[in-house]
């Protein structure tokens with residue numbers, strides 16, 4: 336495995352179970368609209384945190400705020416114990432190498448081959464020989480359960496599930512410590528979604544990743560997430576393992592976790608066992 340020299344000596348070493356992402360009193364808005372209204376949340380090193388909320392409620396905005404892609408009106412975000420707002424350009428680039436992102440529109444670059452897509456972050460951040468990049472590419476492809484010969488294909492030749500896996504391989508290209516996934520199973524059939532969940536759980540265990548996963552998928556929440564945070568009205572209104580969600584009296588959480596969809600999936604009964 337290739338490890339990049341991303342740890343500056345001043346960077347605190349975060350232990351498993353300690354916060355690797357700390358969001359405090361964050362306010363984000365666009366024009367007149369305030370989307371995140373003093374939101375606070377900790378994601379602990381080594382956990383899979385699922386993030387749920389009403390459509391349009393601000394889940395993607397929070398993800399992009401943590402990544403420093405959306406300006407805050409107030410509040411702080413620390414990742415790896417570092418406040419992104421205080422970093423120099425170089426420090427920021429070093430930090431970016433320590434996370435991988437699979438965005439909702441997990442789009443691959445359609446004019447690039449799978450190999451070129453996966454190598455994109457390597458070219459952006461590292462200075463590696465083509466032979467080494469090819470070697471890493473094959474390792475990542477195999478890691479996400481694809482055959483090596485997929486690297487020569489164009490995205491248009493792949494199924495939806497394969498595209499997600501290639502996008503995941505690209506997110507893993509720099510051996511990140513945190514993986515951000517924005518609705519990773521959307522658009523997949525239930526079997527494909529279940530297989531993708533299993534892959535995430537396996538990768539989390541074998542690589543010791545921390546995973547922050549925005550999802551609407553009740554099965555994902557139930558099967559892979561260590562903890563879940565629910566967003567409503569711009570704030571986190573419940574956070575904890577699935578049992579905490581099932582016991583919550585908040586109307587949105589109740590409607591979500593005990594609603595028709597949850598019952599149809601047999602989710603409430605399983606979760607309540």
Ligand SMILES: Nc1ncnc2c1ncn2[C@@H]1O[C@H](COP(=O)(O)OP(=O)(O)OP(=O)(O)O)[C@@H](O)[C@H]1O
Nearest residue numbers: 365370388389390391392393394395396397439549
């Ligand atoms: N750059 C932007 N400029 C203006 N409004 C924005 C911008 N980005 C997001 N919004 C608005 O912020 C709100 C929250 O959007 P966001 O994409 O975070 O929702 P979400 O919870 O991820 O929804 P979904 O589950 O449907 O993906 C939406 O009303 C959206 O239109």
